[in-house]
Amino acid sequence: MGRTGAHPGIALGSLSVWPMTTFDLAALRRFVDTFADRLHERKDELTALDSAIGDADHGINMDRGFTAVRGKVAELDDGTDLGTAAKTIGMTLISTVGGASGPLYGTFFLRLATSLGERSEADAEALGVALRAGLEGVAQRGKAVLDDKTMIDAMSPAIDAYDGAASDGMAAALNAAAEAAATGRDRITPLVARKGRASYLGERSANHQDPGATSTTVMFESLRDAVDG
Ligand SMILES: Nc1ncnc2c1ncn2[C@@H]1O[C@H](COP(=O)(O)OP(=O)(O)OP(=O)(O)O)[C@@H](O)[C@H]1O
């Protein structure tokens, strides 16, 4: 993120023009560090959620993946464009995380990469377009729809909320996205899973918090906090 403009806000009569926030390689690195730290701290919690309705590996998977991602992103040259950096994240996840979540999160970042392309900075609109491309990739790859009780149920409302708040700037949009992800995560807890390992449990999957929707919420919270400083 770079805040261009010396003032926190410039009042123009009744109109307040807030400085533009942009997403750049430094922001992406802050996001990766924040998300990797939080996944590491919450590894046992994520794995416990997955032990109730899966195979008890989600925290381990995500921690392994983002530990590798952190190393790869740290090695990138400072002039690396956002597309190349996001592609590095996606490829690293696909090669280091097995199961459902590796290919799904990997696809999310690969689609982000294609959308961001050679940009060195993305404004609020470009980041929103890229996030939606990521969501569409996850939906295509996993074939989950809303209410199947997956990460889609956190990701999809997060990106809708982002779009709804994007005219207020990137920080506001990411804040709305993080809140909507958490709401989505909690909304599906009573539901019966219809995708992934949890679906094998049928009715017994009800009333358990979904691990993937939980890690996706941590992802949006990390993105918000990385951009917000
Ligand atoms: N088809 C899908 N589409 C979107 N998300 C999915 C899908 N299947 C599972 N998920 C998400 O992945 C999470 C589980 O991730 P995890 O890392 O534990 O993989 P896994 O299910 O153990 O993989 P595998 O069954 O191949 O070992 C679920 O909580 C759910 O949110």
Ligand SMILES: [Mg+2]
């Ligand atoms: Mg699992």
